[in-house]
Amino acid sequence: MRIALLGTGFGQAHAAAYAARGDVEVVMFGRNPAKTAEAADRFGFASSTDMDRAFEDDFDLVDICLPLPLHAEYTLRALAAGKHALVELPLAQTMDDARRVAEAAESSSRHVFVDMFERFIPANRALFDAVRAGTYGRLEQLTLRNQTAHLWPGVSLGLRVLPLEAMHSDLDIITRTLGRPERVEVATVARDGSSAAVEAVFRFDGALARASVSSLMPMAWGARGGYTATFSEGVLESVSTMGFDGRPSGTVTAYTAGGVGELEVEPADQYATMIDHVLACLRGEAVNEIAPASVLDALQLTLDVEQQINGSVVR
Structure with missing residues (x-):
């Protein structure tokens, strides 16, 4: 399974969970070339500063660990590109954006997961x-x-x-x-x-x-x-x-x-367990417990x- 991991800050918590697995290929994306390459090397991943690649290449899952104002925008972009999406919490900065993502996820054949670890x-x-x-x-x-x-x-x-x-x-x-x-x-x-x-x-x-x-x-x-x-x-x-x-x-x-x-x-390790759940859902072995609609009340x-x-x- 190919994963585009966006973000080199908190994204490193997700990177550690992926690095412990043998069934995923990860490319880490960031804006700063040196920082991105350093973080990716730490986990044995390839790196890129071309964020558009995450939505254009044949990635199965886009993992969004970017600043909060970008969460909803990039999740919707992943769905529009036909990708599954995992987004760091909170899902969005406003309820309007959160509902927009929840509605898009429910009408899509792709999964959206919110990291309610x-x-x-x-x-x-x-x-x-x-x-x-x-x-x-x-x-x-x-x-x-x-x-x-x-x-x-x-x-x-x-x-x-x-x-x-x-x-x-x-x-x-x-x-x-x-x-x-x-x-x-x-x-x-x-x-x-x-x-x-x-x-x-x-x-x-x-x-x-x-x-x-x-x-x-x-x-x-x-x-x-x-x-x-x-x-x-x-x-x-x-x-x-x-x-x-x-x-x-x-x-x-x-x-x-x-x-x-x-x-x-x-x-x-709650992050590893969350990643386990995401990948099990993508393999059709589990039901999504962290879908956007489930986080709206919180x-x-x-x-x-x-x-x-x-x-x-x-x-």
Whole structure:
């Protein structure tokens, strides 16, 4: 399978997953010739600065790891060229663009995937399974935590970008388990233009959720996160840590009237698992779990939070 990987920044997380496989041929595309060649060489890929080639040559999949304003445009371009597309999250900067991509994907014979990688983290899948099966009764309260140092040089995690860059995946967990909230309340603090924290509370009929994200942590902290899910008949708690490789490690613990027990969850690299899923879908071996239509509620909620923080009207 031939893959055009667009972007040499976060695209390297995808590149690492492809490089570990023996069934793909990847060309890495970027704007800076030296930077693109250096990144591609690191993974044993060919490189190119001719972005048009990605849509003209016989690539099966266009993997879009470009800046957010280009996500919708390049995804639609891939579909128009008859290519499958994998786009880094968020799907788009506005709901109009997101719906446009979702509609194009649904009417196309090509697949579009959105990199909702947190859906493939085993601890999160344990939560989804518990909610779906009613293992611990009804979900009444969900608290999500995401605290990180500046692990990626040059990447701003300031107040203006935190919702779309750092909260979106957690808000996807909320919409997948509790749906769309009736009310959203947001509080913030900013140290400077690159470091800040957001606390958001989401009110539902008979349930409450909270998402906390912070980029105020010192480098020694690394990145830590997890959730506490309180059900009518028990509690699930996930604790995770993450370093520069983007691969979390952690535990999931269940607390019930019968006592305390650690759940067995398989260790997994969520990016590699996401790539596995994409390629399995393209081979006809799986059903797309990260199609554009499935991310619209989470994107709308993220933009609602962004609007409260930045005062911009985003719909």
